[in-house]
Amino acid sequence: MNPQKKHPKPPYSSRLQKPPGTERKMSPPADHGEKSYQGSHKLVGKVALITGGDSGIGRAVALAFAREGADVLISYLNEHGDARDTARLVQAEGRRCILVAGDIGKETHCIKLVKDCVNKLGRLDLLVNNAAHQRVEEDIADISSAEFDRTFRTNVYAMFHLCKAALPLIPEGGVIINVASIQAYQPSPALLAYAATKGAIVTFTKALSEMAIKKGVRVNAVAPGPIWTPLIPATMPKKRVKEFGKDTPMGRAGQPAELAPAFVYLASKDSTYVTGEVIGVTGGKPLS
Secondary structure, eight states, X not given: OOHHHHSOOOOOOSOOOXXXXXGGGOSSOXXXXXXXXXXXXXXXXXXXXXXXXXXXXXXXXXXXHHHTTOXXXXXXXXXXXXXXXXXXXXXXTTOOEEEEESOTTSHHHHHHHHHHHHHHHSOOXXXXXXOOOOOOOSSGGGOOHHHHHHHHIIIIIHHHHHHHHHTTTSOTTOEEEEEOOGGGTSOOXXXXXXXXXXXXXXXXXHHHHXXXXXXXXXXXXXXEOSBOOTHHHHHXXXXXXXXXXXXXXXXXXXXXXXXXXXXXXXXXXGGTTOOSOEEEESTTOOOO
């Protein structure tokens, strides 16, 4: 099937949301692979910790991992309804799902997440650092120190704290997957702070991969292009939302379901000779 017909350009709504946004208010709703993703037992017996797993890319990854046989701990800020919806999807596949709300910008919460995962699910094999914060500002003068700090604490500091806490507990053969972005390579001026964090994530991933592989843990990243998630209508002006994704060669935004297979590939034995890499899922935008 032509992927353009399978995933047509969404008729974007002008209805915006308050940050961080929720799946329940998305118009049109996003596709997380509920009807399309089919598992093939690639992650049986594994346990994954996914930040931002309540919605968007995180929900698609949680669902795909569950259909591959993994149990999941989902970290999220305060979107309780979305989190419960994702948990139901995971549990419908016969897998366990633990929900933990809180701010990953705080080191103590990151440490708690890792401990909760091991204590409640018995182990930790896969860490997916997906949660992110962004805000559109047209001028650097409009970016407050507090906003810049929040962006780095959510996107970079949390990744550092979680990797530091998790790495000693992840067994040989385990995997860490960080979520970068096309913004690390083709930054938008209006996303200055966000783009800077994504550049840091790419560099962090490459450096940590050489450190972690000494104990048999692979570290890679996925770099999405424009993906239709609650973060978009919650953080972008109405005009940008309507134009979202049109600048890609495919002429549309991607769906979370279109990213999930990349995460499964990196998490499974299919990629045992891959570490320190960044896989782009960008609708044709080059990572350059």
